[in-house]
Amino acid sequence: MTYKIELDSDYRKNLSVFLIKDVQNAAEIKEMVVKGTLDCCVIKPTLIIHPFQIAVAANKAVISKMQDKMTTKTLHTEILYNLSTSRNITQSLMKFGVGESDKNMLVGVIEESGEDRTDNVLSHFKGIISPIEELPKFSDTALIKKTYKIKDSELAVSTLTDSVVTRIATRDFTSV
Amino acid sequence: MADDGRKCALGYDFKLIKQGAEAKVYKGNYLGRPTIVKERFKKSYRLLDLDNHITKERIKSEARAVLRCKIAGIHTPALYLVDFERRCIYMEDVQNSTTIKDYITQISEEAENEAGTAGSLLMKLYPIAQEIGKVLGKLHANNIIHGDLTSSNMLLVKDEKDTLTIVLIDFGLSHVESSMEDKAVDLYVLQRALMSTHANVDRLFATILDAYMKENKKESHEVLKKFNEVWARGRKRTMVG
Ligand SMILES: Nc1ncnc2c1ncn2[C@@H]1O[C@H](COP(=O)(O)OP(=O)(O)O)[C@@H](O)[C@H]1O
Numbered sequence A: 001m002t003y004k005i006e007l008d009s010d011y012r013k014n015l016s017v018f019l020i021k022d023v024q025n026a027a028e029i030k031e032m033v034v035k036g037t038l039d040c041c042v043i044k045p046t047l048i049i050h051p052f053q054i055a056v057a058a059n060k061a062v063i064s065k066m067q068d069k070m071t072t073k074t075l076h077t078e079i080l081y082n083l084s085t086s087r088n089i090t091q092s093l094m095k096f097g098v099g100e101s102d103k104n105m106l107v108g109v110i111e112e113s114g115e116d117r118t119d120n121v122l123s124h125f126k127g128i129i130s131p132i133e134e135l136p137k138f139s140d141t142a143l144i145k146k147t148y149k150i151k152d153s154e155l156a157v158s159t160l161t162d163s164v165v166t167r168i169a170t171r172d173f174t175s176v
Numbered sequence B: 001m002a003d004d005g006r007k008c009a010l011g012y013d014f015k016l017i018k019q020g021a022e023a024k025v026y027k028g029n030y031l032g033r034p035t036i037v038k039e040r041f042k043k044s045y046r047l048l049d050l051d052n053h054i055t056k057e058r059i060k061s062e063a064r065a066v067l068r069c070k071i072a073g074i075h076t077p078a079l080y081l082v083d084f085e086r087r088c089i090y091m092e093d094v095q096n097s098t099t100i101k102d103y104i105t106q107i108s109e110e111a112e113n114e115a116g117t118a119g120s121l122l123m124k125l126y127p128i129a130q131e132i133g134k135v136l137g138k139l140h141a142n143n144i145i146h147g148d149l150t151s152s153n154m155l156l157v158k159d160e161k162d163t164l165t166i167v168l169i170d171f172g173l174s175h176v177e178s179s180m181e182d183k184a185v186d187l188y189v190l191q192r193a194l195m196s197t198h199a200n201v202d203r204l205f206a207t208i209l210d211a212y213m214k215e216n217k218k219e220s221h222e223v224l225k226k227f228n229e230v231w232a233r234g235r236k237r238t239m240v241g
């Protein structure tokens, strides 16, 4: 029902990913996230094939943070930036972050084990929390393939998720 | 200076599975997935800056080649994290895989126990040799030079329907190059490796080369010519030495 994994063991935190549909207050959520009053990362589900994609981007973000190598200012923007194939920060945030009139969104929450902020975070969303298993209904496979430049010949030897995460892991020194 | 096993910060659920000359390879769980971590440890005999530089280049070569192979339609492990500071690549642990080396050894032992002939052993390995040749042909047709083709750097995956898949690994010495010479040397390294590790089935290479030629048709003539040159050079060298 929910997706929860442990990030890099040096960081000692977990990542949970939630799918929320029919959100009525995207503009308000966006503002709170930008201001920092709502501590989560909000992502367009159309560009996400599997929550593991967010896990790899988030894990890369926390490692950059620990090594003082973040490109953007916050962990949440760094996750969006890591998801993107572009090196342009503004473009990356626009592309992977939710828009003010978006209805469906993925919400990533990073917390320490034992800590329980998720109920509080989720209470701000005026929408329907749905099982993460419903993500495939929202993923736009064609758009994901185009965004990450993945051809069908590659998908004969790799899952789309594996192809996407390999690009996220290597983005900084590849020009595909 | 000492190689500290904790450097990689791998946590408790990682086990060292191989300690090579350049890298330590660990197996465990990361981000909820079965994961292999390859750590290129510091070499104390090298100047630190130079060592860092070489390591970073090897990691980059490996990661780039893994992606290039996928794009070319060649099986490689998925990458989960590339961390230059820890000198580590975190990648998919290919499930139900054995190295070609272990597989050939195992099949050879079985054949010995069954008192089979060398011929029947070769027959058994024939489909695998063909698949290897096909993958290497594709690799070179895409101008990817592996740099360290051995039977330990190829994984064999057999699924329920007995379909064979060859997964290439260990790309630290790889580069992109269209020269016939580099492709010929790549094949020569493989031939030498097979001869020294699997002397009982050294004829396997002929099958590999055959399938390679079919896959990398356009260059087959020139690569073969270069291969013979490299081979002759190698022979001269061993005769002198
Ligand atoms: N992705 C993987 N999945 C399964 N086994 C692997 C994987 N990567 C490496 N191995 C195992 O670890 C061994 C060493 O890894 P390799 O990358 O070849 O390092 P080295 O440079 O030390 O040879 C391989 O021969 C194989 O047995």
Ligand SMILES: [Mg+2]
Pocket (backbone or CB within 6 Å): B152, B153, B170
């Ligand atoms: Mg190896």
